[in-house]
Structure formats: C-alpha cells, structure tokens
Amino acid sequence: MNTGINVRRTRIKVCGFTREADLDGALALGVDAVGFVLYPPSPRAVSIARAAELARRVPPFVCRVGLFVNEAPEVVEQAVREAGLDLLQFHGDESPEYCERFGRPWIKAVRVRPETDLLECARLYRGARGLLLDAWSEAWGGSGKRFDWTLIPADLGLPLILSGGLDPDNVADAVANIRPMAVDVSSGVESGKGIKDVARVAAFISGVEHGEARSAG
Numbered sequence: 716m717n718t719g720i721n722v723r724r725t726r727i728k729v730c731g732f733t734r735e736a737d738l739d740g741a742l743a744l745g746v747d748a749v750g751f752v753l754y755p756p757s758p759r760a761v762s763i764a765r766a767a768e769l770a771r772r773v774p775p776f777v778c779r780v781g782l783f784v785n786e787a788p789e790v791v792e793q794a795v796r797e798a799g800l801d802l803l804q805f806h807g808d809e810s811p812e813y814c815e816r817f818g819r820p821w822i823k824a825v826r827v828r829p830e831t832d833l834l835e836c837a838r839l840y841r842g843a844r845g846l847l848l849d850a851w852s853e854a855w856g857g858s859g860k861r862f863d864w865t866l867i868p869a870d871l872g873l874p875l876i877l878s879g880g881l882d883p884d885n886v887a888d889a890v891a892n893i894r895p896m897a898v899d900v901s902s903g904v905e906s907g908k909g910i911k912d913v914a915r916v917a918a919f920i921s922g923v924e925h926g927e928a929r930s931a932g
C-alpha cells in the first residue's frame with residue numbers, strides 16, 4: 716500500500732560540529748548521526764569536554780559519533796565515558812583488535828586509492844558496523860575530496876558509508892548510483908572549517924531524497 720509517506724532510507728551523518736546552533740539546526744532537519752572530531756590537529760577538533768557539552772543536546776535515537784585518529788586508548792575510553800558516544804569512528808591506522816577493545820560499536824574509515832583492496836579491508840575489519848569509504852588525504856580525512864566511486868565493489872560485505880567530498884550537488888548521484896547504507900559529509904555543508912551551514916545541510920538532505928527517488932524510479 717502506498718501511504719504517500721516518503722520514508723528516507725539512506726542514513727545521513729554530518730561530521731565536525733563545533734557550535735550549538737549548527738548542531739541544533741542539523742538535528743531539527745532530521746539527520747541520523749552527528750560527529751565530533753576528537754583529533755586535536757584537525758581544524759574541526761573539539762575537546763572531550765566540549766564534545767560532551769554538544770552531545771548532551773542530541774535527542775534519543777540520534778547517533779553520537781566520536782572520531783579518532785591513532786589515539787591513545789585511555790583518551791578514547793575517557794571520551795566514551797564523558798561524552799556518552801554511541802559509535803566510534805576510527806580514521807587512522809588502528810588495527811581491528813584496537814577498534815574492538817572499547818566494547819562499543821565502531822566503524823572504520825578507509826582512505827581509498829586505486830590500489831586499495833576494499834574487499835580485503837572489509838574482511839580485515841569484519842567486526843565493524845560498517846566501512847566508511849573516504850578519499851585519500853594526508854590529513855586523514857575531512858578533505859572535501861571525492862574518490863573514484865567505480866572502485867567500490869558491488870558487494871562490499873559490510874554496510875557501506877559513503878564519504879569524501881559529498882555535497883548538496885553531487886549527493887543525489889551518489890545515492891542513486893552507489894546506494895550506500897549511509898552518507899557522511901563535513902566540508903560540503905560548511906561555510907568555513909567547523910562552521911556548518913544549516914541551509915546546506917537542508918539542501919544535502921534534499922539531495923539524498925532526490926537520489927533515492929531516482930533509484931526507486
């Protein structure tokens with residue numbers, strides 16, 4: 716039965732919040748997950764205390780994601796405890812054993828290059844809730860760059876979170892062609908590093924919906 720209700724299936728994560736107003740705006744628009752960059756060298760970095768403040772604004776059933784790059788385990792443990800993170804996102808060279816040790820659901824970011832064996836990555840990180848595919852970047856992530864989507868295997872073997880250079884103009888194509896379980900965006904909805912533009916978040920969500928409509932039709 717067609718109820719006329721448009722239910723979006725592709726989950727949307729917006730990463731790199733630093734300000735209350737941006738976070739509240741994105742939450743009001745219905746994003747599924749919000750990310751806090753707990754990697755001090757990033758221009759979007761927040762302290763654990765700041766992540767905890769921001770995370771308190773997040774309502775039930777929206778996922779609070781903490782992002783780390785090769786961090787000391789004690790720091791990850793402290794962040795989990797103090798910021799109440801629901802999901803850990805590892806963006807560095809973390810081993811599967813390291814990712815498992817916190818007893819929390821986690822995803823692994825992979826910076827994709829032509830020579831990356833994505834099926835092997837999925838096999839290696841099979842304990843992950845999903846593999847986040849991002850563009851290659853020396854800065855580990857948040858580069859605003861896309862990678863070649865034709866490198867993505869038809870069946871990755873893990874839920875696919877598509878990331879890297881997505882924006883309101885290209886996300887419909889991404890969703891229609893790749894059909895990821897989720898999309899993840901940072902630079903593409905910003906007016907400056909760590910400054911989210913809520914109008915661009917709204918346009919991004921609309922792009923996801925258009926992509927879904929295209930792939931359904």
Ligand SMILES: O=C(O)c1ccccc1NCC(=O)[C@H](O)[C@H](O)COP(=O)(O)O
Nearest residue numbers: 730757855856857858859879880901902
């Ligand atoms: O945002 C950062 O500065 C960052 C630094 C180091 C590792 C990861 C980082 N961000 C991750 C993300 O925001 C996204 O998960 C992903 O990289 C997509 O970013 P973008 O291409 O900017 O949309």
